[in-house]
Amino acid sequence: MNFGPFVFIGVFCTMVISWWTFVFGPQVQIGGMQPGATVPAGDVYPVYRTGAQKRGAEVYRANNCAACHTQQVRPNNLGPDIARGWGMRQVASDTRGRYSVGEDYLYDYPVMLGTQRVGPDLANVGTRMDEKVVLYHLYDPRNKDLPGGIPASVMPPYPFLFKTQKIGRGPSPDALPVKVEAGYEVVPTDDGQALAAYVASLRQTAYIFEVPPPPSGKPMGMRSTNSAPTNTPAK
Ligand code: HEC
Numbered sequence: 001m002n003f004g005p006f007v008f009i010g011v012f013c014t015m016v017i018s019w020w021t022f023v024f025g026p027q028v029q030i031g032g033m034q035p036g037a038t039v040p041a042g043d044v045y046p047v048y049r050t051g052a053q054k055r056g057a058e059v060y061r062a063n064n065c066a067a068c069h070t071q072q073v074r075p076n077n078l079g080p081d082i083a084r085g086w087g088m089r090q091v092a093s094d095t096r097g098r099y100s101v102g103e104d105y106l107y108d109y110p111v112m113l114g115t116q117r118v119g120p121d122l123a124n125v126g127t128r129m130d131e132k133v134v135l136y137h138l139y140d141p142r143n144k145d146l147p148g149g150i151p152a153s154v155m156p157p158y159p160f161l162f163k164t165q166k167i168g169r170g171p172s173p174d175a176l177p178v179k180v181e182a183g184y185e186v187v188p189t190d191d192g193q194a195l196a197a198y199v200a201s202l203r204q205t206a207y208i209f210e211v212p213p214p215p216s217g218k219p220m221g222m223r224s225t226n227s228a229p230t231n232t233p234a235k
Contacts (some may be wrong), residue, residue: 056198070114161192
């Protein structure tokens with residue numbers, strides 16, 4: 001018997017079904033997504049990234065930060081991300097969190113969700129670190145004299161995002177507080193500055209229709225039994 005037509009139909013159906021599920025389905029669901037409004041304030045969300053932040057996203061991509069860092073906070077039923085504090089909303093003394101939704105990435109291309117978590121999730125790192133601390137971390141993640149330094153960190157330093165220059169009339173405002181030869185200072189390059197601007201801009205803190213504020217005062221998704229696991233290496 002000639003099985004050719006069956007094999008053909010089998011392969012064809014497999015292709016069509018996977019295209020339908022993974023390409024067409026998502027396109028119908030989120031392909032035409034528009035910016036929404038925050039709840040309850042009604043501000044437009046998300047907002048565009050600035051030019052520097054966009055450039056920083058390219059630096060992030062070029063250096064493959066996504067090899068070790070994700071940018072997605074999973075809902076409670078899929079993992080302890082919120083309990084770990086990655087979905088935490090640490091602004092205005094409101095520490096309830098939320099998980100990531102498609103709308104958070106509306107203006108990102110490509111979306112650098114990441115698949116491995118050697119380091120912590122960065123979806124909300126902007127609520128934990130400002131540009132300066134991000135720069136310290138990029139310059140020397142293990143330097144405990146710099147804020148945010150972790151001696152046992154396995155994150156590589158990125159010295160090529162910085163340059164050592166002669167101090168001119170006075171020290172630059174963005175010079176890092178590290179010791180180099182007398183008369184010289186370490187400042188971020190344009191790429192370094194842009195990357196820091198991008199990383200410090202990462203925050204998914206707005207409540208929107210899909211992820212409205214949790215009922216009053218309750219920390220969302222904090223587990224009552226286990227203490228929150230942490231990703232920070234022991235000092
Ligand atoms: C080899 C894996 C690896 C790579 C590559 C890597 N990191 Fe990290 N990163 C880590 C680890 C591990 C930590 C946690 C320990 C620490 O804070 O240094 C971390 C921590 C961080 C933190 C602090 C997060 C927090 O919540 O405290 C930031 C910000 C960060 N990384 C940014 C970056 C950026 C930007 C890049 C790309 C230029 C990058 N990382 C590349 C492993 C990595």
